Amino acid sequence: MGERIDYDVIVVGGGPAGLSAATVLGRCLRRVLVCDAGNPRNARACGVHAFLTRDGARPGELAQIAREQMARYGVEFRETTVMHVRREGDAFAVELLDGTELRGRKVLLATGVVDKIPAIPGIEELYGKSVHHCPYCDGWEHRGEASRCMAEAITARDSRWK
Numbered sequence: 066m067g068e069r070i071d072y073d074v075i076v077v078g079g080g081p082a083g084l085s086a087a088t089v090l091g092r093c094l095r096r097v098l099v100c101d102a103g104n105p106r107n108a109r110a111c112g113v114h115a116f117l118t119r120d121g122a123r124p125g126e127l128a129q130i131a132r133e134q135m136a137r138y139g140v141e142f143r144e145t146t147v148m149h150v151r152r153e154g155d156a157f158a159v160e161l162l163d164g165t166e167l168r169g170r171k172v173l174l175a176t177g178v179v180d181k182i183p184a185i186p187g188i189e190e191l192y193g194k195s196v197h198h199c200p201y202c203d204g205w206e207h208r209g210e211a212s213r214c215m216a217e218a219i220t221a222r223d224s225r226w227k
């Protein structure tokens with residue numbers, strides 16, 4: 066009973082890292098399950114930029130394509146949160162949100178990172194729209210804006226003295 070193995074690898078996290086790993090493992094003929102809680106780091110982004118061949122794609126679109134491609138190799142996907150992982154002999158017991166317990170030979174953690182947004186009033190509403198943390202990801206979309214704003218502010222200030 067304790068020897069039951071459901072998957073060779075259970076991947077926790079279905080963002081770019083988890084989906085890439087799962088695709089490679091699927092191609093290596095491993096039986097793989099990806100569990101994803103559906104809260105990717107770039108959820109607030111309007112588009113993915115500077116990602117070769119997919120510049121401008123919506124983040125969800127990228128994940129959808131990746132899930133379809135890994136399914137070709139038999140990789141399974143569940144939208145769920147992994148609540149606990151514990152070692153059991155040579156395997157790992159993985160408990161899902163609904164209480165299901167699965168056993169995998171290996172567990173691959175690809176849970177990403179969580180950004181701590183500074184506690185500045187109004188920032189929550191603007192994060193991902195006009196407040197960004199990465200100039201490579203979103204800088205081009207706002208090119209020239211600071212100088213334009215500055216020029217407009219100077220014009221407005223000067224017009225007050227006329």
Ligand SMILES: Cc1cc2nc3c(=O)[nH]c(=O)nc-3n(C[C@H](O)[C@H](O)[C@H](O)COP(=O)(O)OP(=O)(O)OC[C@H]3O[C@@H](n4cnc5c(N)ncnc54)[C@H](O)[C@@H]3O)c2cc1C
Nearest residue numbers: 078080081082101102103104105106107114146147177202
């Ligand atoms: C606003 C913003 C804009 C960005 N724009 C770009 C861009 O334009 N170009 C670019 O290349 N990069 C961009 N990035 C960076 C990019 O999003 C990250 O590099 C990428 O998401 C990292 O992938 P990941 O798989 O490590 O993590 P994530 O994408 O965060 O995926 C981790 C996944 O694991 C899941 N998870 C966590 N814990 C559990 C659990 N216990 N059980 C099940 N699932 C779990 C989460 O729900 C999530 O779906 C941006 C990031 C942000 C925040």
